[in-house]
Amino acid sequence: MVPGKFRSLSAVLVLVAGVACAQNYPSHPIRLIHGFAAGGQGDTIARILAQEMPKGLGQPIVVEAKPGADGNIASDTVAKAQPDGYTLLLATGAVPVSAAIHKSLPFKPVDDFDWISTAMLFSFVISTQNDGKLRSLRDLLQAAKAAPNAVSFGTGGIGARLAGEMLASIARVKPLHVAYKGDAPTLIGLLGGDTDFVVTPATIVVPYIKSGKLKALGITGATRWPGLPDVPTVAEQGFPGFDVRSWIGLATRAGTPRPIIDRLRAELLRTIQVPEIRAKLESFGFEVQGSTPEEMRSRVASEIKQWRSIIAEAGIEQQ
Numbered sequence: 001m002v003p004g005k006f007r008s009l010s011a012v013l014v015l016v017a018g019v020a021c022a023q024n025y026p027s028h029p030i031r032l033i034h035g036f037a038a039g040g041q042g043d044t045i046a047r048i049l050a051q052e053m054p055k056g057l058g059q060p061i062v063v064e065a066k067p068g069a070d071g072n073i074a075s076d077t078v079a080k081a082q083p084d085g086y087t088l089l090l091a092t093g094a095v096p097v098s099a100a101i102h103k104s105l106p107f108k109p110v111d112d113f114d115w116i117s118t119a120m121l122f123s124f125v126i127s128t129q130n131d132g133k134l135r136s137l138r139d140l141l142q143a144a145k146a147a148p149n150a151v152s153f154g155t156g157g158i159g160a161r162l163a164g165e166m167l168a169s170i171a172r173v174k175p176l177h178v179a180y181k182g183d184a185p186t187l188i189g190l191l192g193g194d195t196d197f198v199v200t201p202a203t204i205v206v207p208y209i210k211s212g213k214l215k216a217l218g219i220t221g222a223t224r225w226p227g228l229p230d231v232p233t234v235a236e237q238g239f240p241g242f243d244v245r246s247w248i249g250l251a252t253r254a255g256t257p258r259p260i261i262d263r264l265r266a267e268l269l270r271t272i273q274v275p276e277i278r279a280k281l282e283s284f285g286f287e288v289q290g291s292t293p294e295e296m297r298s299r300v301a302s303e304i305k306q307w308r309s310i311i312a313e314a315g316i317e318q319q
Contacts, residue, residue: 022259026059034090035071046090052271070098079107083255093246100307103318114256115296117265118249120286123221124163128197130215137217144173152176154195156183163244164199165314203285220244
């Protein structure tokens with residue numbers, strides 16, 4: 001009986017300490033870690049959040065870029081931080097993708113984090129040369145079916161590749177994948193005729209489509225993207241239920257007191273609803289959408305399983 005009483009007392013003390021910590025939170029600057037190059041889109045989003053959230057938190061947020069290893073350096077930094085809410089991760093759909101593609105990681109991709117909330121979602125666009133022979137998604141898939149590995153597609157990241165591989169799996173075709181180091185080289189390769197089509201984030205390809213250099217064949221999300229309202233979704237073109245979107249949100253070290261998680265979530269959701277910020281995010285091609293911590297955790301866990309299945313079916317070698 002005595003050990004049980006000590007365990008109960010210990011649990012109460014931990015709870016009390018957590019509440020006390022949350023009441024004083026935050027008392028000094030917060031770090032926001034991301035795994036993207038400085039000046040890139042991820043860095044831009046982090047700085048937008050870091051500029052507005054302190055207005056409610058009362059402390060500055062310092063953005064730190066830790067690129068490399070598919071974002072795992074940034075994730076590992078947060079996974080090993082103190083569970084006090086002072087080290088945040090700009091988490092993205094790359095987290096479950098990385099967990100699926102790597103044989104092992106120095107952290108547990110679900111359990112080592114407390115998931116705060118998603119902030120935005122975004123679709124990928126399937127595009128080809130505007131004056132090319134592929135005039136529709138049907139043309140593309142018919143060509144890929146007629147000649148396996150003869151039709152090539154380029155991507156600048158593993159998330160975009162898996163979106164393409166998922167379409168190939170559902171359509172039962174075998175296009176040849178060409179990997180590029182970033183979205184800009186991917187588009188240059190397509191424009192130069194090195195590939196037949198590409199899969200890229202919507203925000204990257206829109207200027208090329210509106211200038212007439214490229215033609216969008218489909219949107220991978222569940223609904224049409226407002227920036228390209230005339231481009232049908234993949235689901236509309238014979239694949240009901242097809243919905244591949246990535247996302248951006250916030251996470252922190254597992255074990256952070258729940259009142260701190262709730263405080264951070266409230267400030268994040270307030271931030272993305274500020275009219276000027278929401279308009280800016282939507283102009284980038286994002287769908288502003290928050291979540292509960294439980295919903296975000298469930299999303300990460302389910303996407304890891306989904307991507308592992310696609311990786312196995314596509315014969316992609318784990319790293």
